Amino acid sequence: MRDQSAPEGPVFGVPYVPTLGPVHPDAITPGLWEEVVANSGTGRFLPHDPAARWGGAKDGQILTGHIEAASGRVMVPTLLGRGHGLLTAHHYGPLDVDQALEDAGKLAADQGAAEARIFWLAREPHPEAGRCRRILLKTFRDVEPPPEPGRVLTLHTASAGVRGTWPGFAAAMAHTGFAALGDRMRAGGTDEPVLVTVAEGRIVGAIGPMATLPDPLGRLRLLPQYFGVLPDHRGTGNGRALWRAAMHWGRRAGADYQLLQTELGGASDRLCRSEGLSTLGFVTVITV
Incomplete structure (x- = not known):
């Protein structure tokens, strides 16, 4: 029918x-x-x-x-x-x-x-x-776990030397969408904050851009972010530090919740499940 x-x-x-x-x-x-x-x-x-x-x-x-x-x-x-x-x-x-x-x-x-x-x-x-x-589904609580002091920086307030490593990071993480985000930033398409972690003077992880938007019912939703850590810096707490800093940002911005999608079994999927997010369903993509 x-x-x-x-x-x-x-x-x-x-x-x-x-x-x-x-x-x-x-x-x-x-x-x-x-x-x-x-x-x-x-x-x-x-x-x-x-x-x-x-x-x-x-x-x-x-x-x-x-x-x-x-x-x-x-x-x-x-x-x-x-x-x-x-x-x-x-x-x-x-x-x-x-x-x-x-x-x-x-x-x-x-x-x-x-x-x-x-x-x-x-x-x-x-x-x-x-x-x-x-x-x-991430539902914000009255108190979110605080970010690690000094572990996560905001890209636009980082030192010039750190900011200079952003293009290399974005290119290396192109598959996660950071290359496209870098293009938009250079074109002036977004000035929303991006949170980063740094090791040896270079960016090794990032999450952003950070922004909120009312949903169809008027509740404030934290929008999905690009999220990734360089392969040789995974397993050292960068991902969790970035995630918790982002959720702290969302709570301070007044967000009620966030919806996102993760690759089944991937690093972000494991992290989000360990942080207590609720599973609403699954999307299987099959190309003809």
């Missing part, structure tokens, strides 16, 4: 809205879905869209005429660009992977997209099916 309406949060099962990303479970409402659909394809950002921080236009749209909802299963396709664009089929509930891949490929061809993939959103992980990420 094809229908541009979408089930409410409990039917979706996993708090993730196509074109918007992870959303607090309490904020998954019919009203939010209607807002997302109405905004789709306009090029505008919703006021609570975390991607709005980077400016520009909102690319991507929901293909409302191809939504499928039946028998406890939902499929919502989105299209990013055309010609060389990307078709993503977001699947909630039971999934026949082979059939889903075939259907996504056909829909991509019909829409003129060069690539296709499926997002399988489920309550349990399916790492055997492809790249799997965990959706986590």
Whole structure:
């Protein structure tokens, strides 16, 4: 059955809205879905869209005429660009992977997209099916563990010598997004603080940029950050020091919670679980 309406949060099962990303479970409402659909394809950002921080236009749209909802299963396709664009089929509930891949490929061809993939959103992980990420919820407490004194610095207040090592760090950690962040910083696209750890006069770990944004219900959300430590400096407390400094920043900024995604079984995943974050579900990404 094809229908541009979408089930409410409990039917979706996993708090993730196509074109918007992870959303607090309490904020998954019919009203939010209607807002997302109405905004789709306009090029505008919703006021609570975390991607709005980077400016520009909102690319991507929901293909409302191809939504499928039946028998406890939902499929919502989105299209990013055309010609060389990307078709993503977001699947909630039971999934026949082979059939889903075939259907996504056909829909991509019909829409003129060069690539296709499926997002399988489920309550349990399916790492055997492809790249799997965990959706986590951090709820801020009245008192967060304090950061280690002097261990974590703010990049823009560090010495000129330390700041001069940032491009090398960003390039070495390009796979975590720091290279893209460095490009935005050079272009004046963000002046939000980045927290760093330093060893022997050079940056060896970073988390940021630090920023907050009201969610669809008006609660303040700490936005996801790029987060990474150079391989030869892992296992020495840099990651936990950065994480706790970031959470301390968020608490002082008045954030109520943070949503983030981690690679299943990775260093950030292990750290976040040890820090008591709640698992809301899993996203398995499979390319056609």
